[in-house]
Amino acid sequence: MSTSRAMRQSLALRFSSSAFLIFWVVIASFPILWITVMSFKSPVDAFADNPLDVIMGPNTLSRGDGLSVIDIVLGLAVIFFTLRWMFTRLPGWIDSYSPAGLKVLGWVVGAAVYAIAFLVVFFGILPLILGPLNSILGPLGEPFLGLTTQHYVAVWGENEFYRNFGNSMLVTAGVVTISLTVGTLAGYGLARSGSDLAFWLLILALIFRALPHSVLVAGYLPWFINSAEILRPIFGDVSPTLYGQPWAVIAVLVAINQPFTIWMLRSFFQNIPAELDEAARVDGCSHFQAFRRVIMPVMWPGVITTGLFSFLLGYNDFLVTSLLLDAQNQTMVPAIAGYFNRETTTTDQVEAVAAAVSITAPLFLLVMVFQRQIVSGLTAGAVKG
Amino acid sequence: MMKFKTFFAFVAPSVFMMVLFIALPLVSVFIQSFQITQPVMQQMEVETCTPGFITQTCVTEIKTIPTIGEDGKVITTTEWVGFESYRNVLQMDKVWEAVASGNVKDILQIDFWKALRFTLMFTLLTLPLVIGVGLLIALTVNNAAKAVRGPVIFISLLPFIITPVIGSLSIYWLFVGDGILTAMMERWTGTNISMFAQAWTIELLMYFYRVWHVAPFAFIIFYAGLQTVNMDTLESAVIDGASRWERLRHVIIPHLMPLIVFIALIHLMDCYRVFEEIIGFRSQAHVISLQWLTFDFLTPDDAGNRAIARASASAMLTMIGIVFLLILPLRRTWRDHKGSAH
Numbered sequence: 001m002s003t004s005r006a007m008r009q010s011l012a013l014r015f016s017s018s019a020f021l022i023f024w025v026v027i028a029s030f031p032i033l034w035i036t037v038m039s040f041k042s043p044v045d046a047f048a049d050n051p052l053d054v055i056m057g058p059n060t061l062s063r064g065d066g067l068s069v070i071d072i073v074l075g076l077a078v079i080f081f082t083l084r085w086m087f088t089r090l091p092g093w094i095d096s097y098s099p100a101g102l103k104v105l106g107w108v109v110g111a112a113v114y115a116i117a118f119l120v121v122f123f124g125i126l127p128l129i130l131g132p133l134n135s136i137l138g139p140l141g142e143p144f145l146g147l148t149t150q151h152y153v154a155v156w157g158e159n160e161f162y163r164n165f166g167n168s169m170l171v172t173a174g175v176v177t178i179s180l181t182v183g184t185l186a187g188y189g190l191a192r193s194g195s196d197l198a199f200w201l202l203i204l205a206l207i208f209r210a211l212p213h214s215v216l217v218a219g220y221l222p223w224f225i226n227s228a229e230i231l232r233p234i235f236g237d238v239s240p241t242l243y244g245q246p247w248a249v250i251a252v253l254v255a256i257n258q259p260f261t262i263w264m265l266r267s268f269f270q271n272i273p274a275e276l277d278e279a280a281r282v283d284g285c286s287h288f289q290a291f292r293r294v295i296m297p298v299m300w301p302g303v304i305t306t307g308l309f310s311f312l313l314g315y316n317d318f319l320v321t322s323l324l325l326d327a328q329n330q331t332m333v334p335a336i337a338g339y340f341n342r343e344t345t346t347t348d349q350v351e352a353v354a355a356a357v358s359i360t361a362p363l364f365l366l367v368m369v370f371q372r373q374i375v376s377g378l379t380a381g382a383v384k385g
Numbered sequence: 386m387m388k389f390k391t392f393f394a395f396v397a398p399s400v401f402m403m404v405l406f407i408a409l410p411l412v413s414v415f416i417q418s419f420q421i422t423q424p425v426m427q428q429m430e431v432e433t434c435t436p437g438f439i440t441q442t443c444v445t446e447i448k449t450i451p452t453i454g455e456d457g458k459v460i461t462t463t464e465w466v467g468f469e470s471y472r473n474v475l476q477m478d479k480v481w482e483a484v485a486s487g488n489v490k491d492i493l494q495i496d497f498w499k500a501l502r503f504t505l506m507f508t509l510l511t512l513p514l515v516i517g518v519g520l521l522i523a524l525t526v527n528n529a530a531k532a533v534r535g536p537v538i539f540i541s542l543l544p545f546i547i548t549p550v551i552g553s554l555s556i557y558w559l560f561v562g563d564g565i566l567t568a569m570m571e572r573w574t575g576t577n578i579s580m581f582a583q584a585w586t587i588e589l590l591m592y593f594y595r596v597w598h599v600a601p602f603a604f605i606i607f608y609a610g611l612q613t614v615n616m617d618t619l620e621s622a623v624i625d626g627a628s629r630w631e632r633l634r635h636v637i638i639p640h641l642m643p644l645i646v647f648i649a650l651i652h653l654m655d656c657y658r659v660f661e662e663i664i665g666f667r668s669q670a671h672v673i674s675l676q677w678l679t680f681d682f683l684t685p686d687d688a689g690n691r692a693i694a695r696a697s698a699s700a701m702l703t704m705i706g707i708v709f710l711l712i713l714p715l716r717r718t719w720r721d722h723k724g725s726a727h
Contacts, residue, residue: 009528013629021525021537027597029540031555032547034565038558049568182398189395193387199722201396203715208407210654210707214679215700219410221683222417222693255406258399287391316548318661319676323683333550337664353558356551367542371535374542378602379609 032360039354040147043346046353057146065150066143068134078126082118083368090114151347151354161335161355167246168315168331174250175314176307179257183310184303186258187265188291192274202266205259213256213319220252224324244326252320257313261306267380268302269295305377308370315363332359418470418697422463424451470698474678497699500678503588504706507674508656511595515652516645518596519603524633526604527611538605545601553594553665557581560590584671591662591672599655603648610644611637650714657706675703 009017037055038046044059053059060066067075090110098106134141155161190198223230224242231239242248272295280290315333322334330338336359339352367374387395426449434443454460476495483491492498526537544552559566560580571578580586614637622632638645660676663669669677682696 014528017525017528020521021529021533024522024525025537025540028544028601031552031559031597032543035555035558047563049563049565049572051565051569054565182402186396186399189387189392193392195387195389195392197389198392198396201400203718205403206715206718207707207711208403210657210711211407211411212658212660212676212679212700212703212707214660214676214683214696215414215703216407216410218417218679218683218693218696218700219412219414220406221691222422223413251402252406255402258403258407262399287387287395312546316550318548318550318664319680323680333548336550336554349558352554356554359548359551363546363548364543367539367546371539371542374546375538375605375609378605 035353036357036360038350039151039357040149041350042146042148042150043350045146046350047346056144057148060146060148061143062146063148065146065148067145067147068137068141068143070133070137070140071130071143072145074126074130075122078118078122082122086114086369151351152358155351155355155358159351159355161332161358164330164332164335165358167325167329168333170246171250171253171321171331172311172314174247175253175257176310178250178254179261179310180303180307182254183258183261183265183306184299185291186262188269188295188299190262190266191269191272192277202263205262209259209263216252216256217320217323220324224248243324244329246325246329249321249324250314252324253314253317256320257310260313261310264306264309264377264380265302268299268306271302272298301373301376302380304370305373305380308366308373309377311366312363414697414700417693418701419465419467420463421466421470421694422461425460425462426450427452466694470694471702473695474698474702496673496678497675497702500673500675503672504657504659504675507588507591507595507659508653511592511599511656512649512652514592514596515599515603516648518600519648520607520641522600522604523607523611526608538608541601541604544597545599545605547598549598549661550665552598553591553662556590556594556597557666581666581668581671584668587666587668587672591659591666591668594662594665595656595659599652602651606644606648607641610641614640653710657710675699675706679703 034054040060041054041057042060042063042065045053045057048054048059057066094103094106094110098110134143190202221243227242228239276298277287277290277294280294281287285293317331318333318337321331322337325331325334327338332355336352336355339348339355428447428449430445431448431450432443432445434441436442451459474497476497479495480492480498483489493502522541526534529537547555558564561567562579562581567578567580580590618636619632622636627635658676659674660680663672663674663677666672669681673681679696679699682692682699685691
């Protein structure tokens with residue numbers, strides 16, 4: 001596309017436009033970047049007045065935790081190639097090793113193996129190589145940048161954050177799979193039915209979407225706490241207390257997520273031409289067979305996108321999980337609140353920062369891998385109006 | 386077209402979930418808001434003994450304690466109390482007192498009115514900011530070289546997908562007591578600044594956080610919308626001598642209008658539920674929101690009791706706002722639907 005002379009912009013406009021863009025990029029990334037830096041420093045450095053002290057970490061360095069030039073160069077190289085091969089080589093490896101028909105499983109296993117291999121190389125092999133290398137190389141091997149992983153060790157080890165991580169994974173995996181199973185069926189039905197009932201259902205879903213979640217939780221709590229007694233006449237002595245059960249929280253989050261899911265999937269299914277399933281119907285398929293044989297193979301882009309947003313809802317939730325789960329099976333985000341309560345020393349504060357960064361890291365990877373899907377998901381509902 | 390039976394089979398699981406976990410809880414909340422469940426109290430003579438010097442010292446007193454049933458649990462009764470829970474939440478007597486005495490500001494000392502004031506102000510003030518900042522980012526990204534657009538979109542998505550509690554915490558840590566930005570401001574102004582000691586600075590940071598968090602969403606949608614602006618219209622506007630500003634006002638903004646309406650609707654819905662900021666900024670002593678108020682009633686107090694009745698009443702009061710919020714868009718959708726049917 002060639003820009004005509006009249007559309008060309010003055011230097012001042014171009015300059016202020018890029019200046020604003022740089023300003024926005026800094027604002028958007030700074031808080032996240034800064035807490036990441038803080039989480040690797042000793043408490044004195046993390047809350048130092050001078051930004052340079054926070055970055056360089058002199059106090060951390062004096063306590064014997066530091067990196068030399070060689071450490072940084074090699075460490076960054078490992079991270080760079082891990083990320084690069086994740087996009088260039090990993091898909092190929094998974095394709096060649098996973099048996100046909102089990103692609104999804106292959107990806108799960110492949111990603112897990114890849115992550116473990118990275119951890120082994122980064123935390124196992126790399127320090128072994130760097131130790132002797134640093135002592136040989138003199139000034140290049142001299143540590144100059146203070147950096148410590150002690151807060152991560154404390155959070156994941158002593159404070160058993162991996163339990164919360166496991167609970168978070170359980171809840172989000174449940175929310176995503178059930179939301180999508182229930183939601184695709186409904187979304188397809190709504191997209192292919194022009195009836196008034198479908199319209200009213202969508203309007204009702206829109207109203208449900210606007211409800212504050214605390215309103216709903218106020219409705220669940222009395223029932224969930226007393227569910228063992230309420231359900232006793234039906235299920236006898238096996239009737240469960242729903243309060244504190246992860247699967248009850250999954251059910252609740254799936255329901256809360258349904259309005260959004262069916263709206264989004266409906267708009268994706270509307271983009272799949274109806275002639276496709278009509279052709280299958282002419283060949284003698286029922287609606288369900290048409291859905292399974294013709295629609296299912298082409299619906300995955302929409303389903304993946306919707307799944308990402310379901311993941312975010314389950315992963316980011318604070319309100320529902322903090323009120324409906326007890327301390328033993330708390331997910332990650334509400335568990336952070338536990339740090340507030342005992343956040344008395346600065347060490348506790350930096351541990352809370354490390355926990356926060358731990359929660360953000362998977363989201364960072366998510367955007368890296370699925371940027372295109374997230375953008376298309378955001379625009380799918382809106383641009384069509 | 387689908388037969389009703391097939392349609393029903395497709396949507397049934399989804400409808401079942403929504404009825405069981407959204408519609409029925411709403412009915413339950415409505416009923417709970419008129420009831421109070423309390424433990425049955427009884428008066429009992431209790432003898433408490435403390436080991437003393439030589440002999441024990443024993444005191445016998447009459448105490449009111451909850452009755453324990455045969456199964457070892459506290460027996461409770463549920464009573465209909467009419468609007469009492471609503472009165473407890475609204476505290477109208479104090480409101481009238483404040484009006485009568487001329488200290489209208491005292492109304493904002495009452496939790497519910499304090500929360501309502503903040504929620505409404507927050508919703509209405511962030512709306513134009515989010516739309517304006519989102520549009521500005523979209524215009525500048527659209528103006529930038531193709532190679533930088535991908536990375537800029539990547540970075541812009543980070544504040545949007547970050548867990549809201551963590552996002553507000555990350556800003557909290559920049560400004561908390563000895564946070565880096567507070568230290569910087571103190572160096573510039575030469576005064577002692579504490580951002581979390583008074584309501585207005587906390588609110589300012591909350592507005593900032595919300596715009597930071599939601600503007601990327603507006604940006605992505607506007608950016609997609611900008612790709613479909615009709616170039617011919619733009620060029621003819623240039624030929625007619627329209628300035629850049631006039632083109633923005635008369636061509637681009639009208640083109641983006643449906644998107645602005647969409648973003649405004651989503652933003653109003655989400656902002657009215659403002660909650661995570663209160664947790665992240667730990668602002669409950671100064672600034673609270675309606676959803677936080679319900680959350681607080683539902684959180685067990687020191688004795689382990691949850692104020693379910695008051696939570697239900699405050700939840701129902703919150704719902705009134707939702708009705709106002711949705712009335713206009715729903716009326717419009719209804720008209721469109723009727724229009725398309727004929």
